Amino acid sequence: xxxxxxxxxxxxxxxxxxxxxxxxxxxxxxxxxxxxxxxxxxxxxxxxxxxxxxxxxxxxxxxxxxxxxxxxxxxxxxxxxxxxxxxxxxxxxxxxxxxxxxxxxxxxxxxxxxxxxxxxxxxxxxxxxxxxxxxxxxxxxxxxxxxxxxxxxxxxxxxxxxxxxxxxxxxxxxxxxxxxxxxxxxxxxxxxxxxxxxxxxxxxxxxxxxxxxxxxxxxxxxxxxxxxxxxxxxxxxxxxxxxxxxxxxxxxxxxxxxxxxxxxxxxxxxxxxxxxxxxxxxxxxxxxxxxxxxxxxxxxxxxxxxxxxxxxxxxxxxxxxxxxxxxxxxxxxxxxxxxxxxxxxxxxxxxxxxxxxxxxxxxxxxxxxxxxxxxxxxxxxxxxxxxxxxxxxxxxxxxxxxxxxxxxxxxxxxxxxxxxxxxxxxxxxxxxxxxxxxxxxxxxxxxxxxxxxxxxxxxxxxxxxxxxxxxxxxxxxxxxxxxxxxxxxxxxxxxxxxxxxxxxxxxxxxxxxxxxxxxxxxxxxxxxxxxxxxxxxxxxxxxxxxxxxxxxxxxxxxxxx
Numbered sequence: 001x002x003x004x005x006x007x008x009x010x011x012x013x014x015x016x017x018x019x020x021x022x023x024x025x026x027x028x029x030x031x032x033x034x035x036x037x038x039x040x041x042x043x044x045x046x047x048x049x050x051x052x053x054x055x056x057x058x059x060x061x062x063x064x065x066x067x068x069x070x071x072x073x074x075x076x077x078x079x080x081x082x083x084x085x086x087x088x089x090x091x092x093x094x095x096x097x098x099x100x101x102x103x104x105x106x107x108x109x110x111x112x113x114x115x116x117x118x119x120x121x122x123x124x125x126x127x128x129x130x131x132x133x134x135x136x137x138x139x140x141x142x143x144x145x146x147x148x149x150x151x152x153x154x155x156x157x158x159x160x161x162x163x164x165x166x167x168x169x170x171x172x173x174x175x176x177x178x179x180x181x182x183x184x185x186x187x188x189x190x191x192x193x194x195x196x197x198x199x200x201x202x203x204x205x206x207x208x209x210x211x212x213x214x215x216x217x218x219x220x221x222x223x224x225x226x227x228x229x230x231x232x233x234x235x236x237x238x239x240x241x242x243x244x245x246x247x248x249x250x251x252x253x254x255x256x257x258x259x260x261x262x263x264x265x266x267x268x269x270x271x272x273x274x275x276x277x278x279x280x281x282x283x284x285x286x287x288x289x290x291x292x293x294x295x296x297x298x299x300x301x302x303x304x305x306x307x308x309x310x311x312x313x314x315x316x317x318x319x320x321x322x323x324x325x326x327x328x329x330x331x332x333x334x335x336x337x338x339x340x341x342x343x344x345x346x347x348x349x350x351x352x353x354x355x356x357x358x359x360x361x362x363x364x365x366x367x368x369x370x371x372x373x374x375x376x377x378x379x380x381x382x383x384x385x386x387x388x389x390x391x392x393x394x395x396x397x398x399x400x401x402x403x404x405x406x407x408x409x410x411x412x413x414x415x416x417x418x419x420x421x422x423x424x425x426x427x428x429x430x431x432x433x434x435x436x437x438x439x440x441x442x443x444x445x446x447x448x449x450x451x452x453x454x455x456x457x458x459x460x461x462x463x464x465x466x467x468x469x470x471x472x473x474x475x476x477x478x479x480x481x482x483x484x485x486x487x488x489x490x491x492x493x494x495x496x497x498x499x500x501x502x503x504x505x506x507x508x509x510x511x512x513x514x515x516x517x518x519x520x521x522x523x524x525x526x527x528x529x530x531x532x533x534x535x536x537x538x539x540x541x542x543x544x545x546x547x548x549x550x551x552x553x554x555x556x557x558x559x560x561x
Contacts, residue, residue: 128245196242200248206256224248377472459495
């Protein structure tokens with residue numbers, strides 16, 4: 001016998017053995033099962049016709065054909081998709097609001113958007129699922145808010161992590177002509193959800209990459225378009241599947257890395273960092289009880305009052321979110337647990353300012369405070385960072401020289417341009433402040449912004465630099481209780497800047513009582529907590545003349561601080 005005849009003989013023997021054992025594969029009975037399943041699914045006529053052709057092809061194959069397992073896997077995938085299943089939304093807005101409030105503190109804009117969706121869903125059954133993109137720094141609760149949305153709507157929740165995805169086939173699937181072809185992540189997530197209308201979280205959408213295999217962000221264009229995703233076609237399925245009822249929630253740390261066409265398909269909601277009051281409430285209501293439970297301590301075993309908790313927030317963490325705060329409270333709980341094991345007679349532990357260092361060590365961070373008296377050439381500016389707002393001191397020295405401009409403090413290109421703009425503006429108004437009109441030829445201007453090792457960039461220090469330069473050249477001190485932020489033009493106009501909420505909170509933390517802001521940032525004041533508004537004065541300015549009027553200490557004027 002040659003090799004082919006031998007294999008045929010062995011296969012026939014195998015079939016005879018399987019028949020004796022009752023294990024013989026019956027292709028026709030499997031095909032009948034698939035046809036019965038096809039009748040039950042709710043799909044367009046064309047889709048059903050395509051599936052029927054695949055079933056017919058399957059029924060005609062020999063059990064020994066290698067295509068049987070491939071086609072069986074395909075049909076199993078098709079029938080495991082939720083063609084019919086759909087969960088009913090809980091359309092109780094009051095209950096949904098209560099769930100969102102119980103699980104997350106703050107994040108009002110996100111909660112409001114979900115309640116709006118619920119309200120419209122109650123009025124209309126044909127509403128398409130919104131595509132929401134939550135943008136903000138790490139640790140502010142972007143991922144966990146999606147789970148709360150699912151709980152409030154009573155829907156299934158599925159998560160897809162897009163960080164590092166660089167192959168288009170991971171989104172759209174592989175064609176069946178390839179060995180080991182599988183559906184894409186979207187179809188797999190729908191199989192996992194088992195419903196047509198889950199909450200699908202696309203985590204870290206800004207971290208997708210592209211390589212020679214294709215750009216996955218381009219494949220996402222169809223997924224995240226309400227007008228197109230009702231007929232989403234996966235390469236493996238080659239059938240249109242309706243994604244229009246899915247409520248997509250995407251998260252990102254930055255919008256700069258998301259392609260513009262993809263960004264255009266999403267509704268952007270900024271999730272800014274938490275203010276100290278919000279962190280305090282989050283720590284008391286969620287983080288401390290959670291850490292005590294994880295470290296096997298009974299409720300109320302650790303007592304921390306509000307002032308001590310604020311000290312932990314400000315002196316041991318520096319972040320926009322609350323991850324470091326949770327780790328710090330976890331460390332505190334572990335130290336307490338060790339102490340309790342050593343002495344089980346302890347009934348409770350009260351954390352005070354005197355024993356805080358014993359549990360957490362020396363404080364790690366100190367925030368810059370406002371100066372104690374007005375100084376010449378020194379102005380407090382406000383900056384936005386990824387971990388919240390910070391105060392920046394801009395120092396200017398006018399020295400005898402040849403008109404050189406020295407910029408130090410690791411400044412970026414935009415900030416260097418702001419400094420040059422500030423000096424040009426000063427030249428245009430020199431006579432008004434008794435400044436030598438020839439200062440640009442006979443004086444060297446040294447502008448420095450501590451901390452020298454921290455990179456700084458952005459246009460918002462424009463008015464701060466201009467005020468410091470004019471103060472240094474005119475020898476007029478700047479009020480130490482005043483801080484400012486705003487971009488400057490050559491004509492002295494003050495332009496709007498971002499991150500106003502975080503900047504104002506940093507000013508409040510530093511003991512500033514008066515803040516100068518661009519007039520165009522007036523709307524941002526609505527986000528500031530009322531208890532902080534009461535303690536500070538906000539001056540909206542449109543021109544440098546107004547800035548100098550409020551910032552410089554005139555003859556006979558006393559500092560308000």
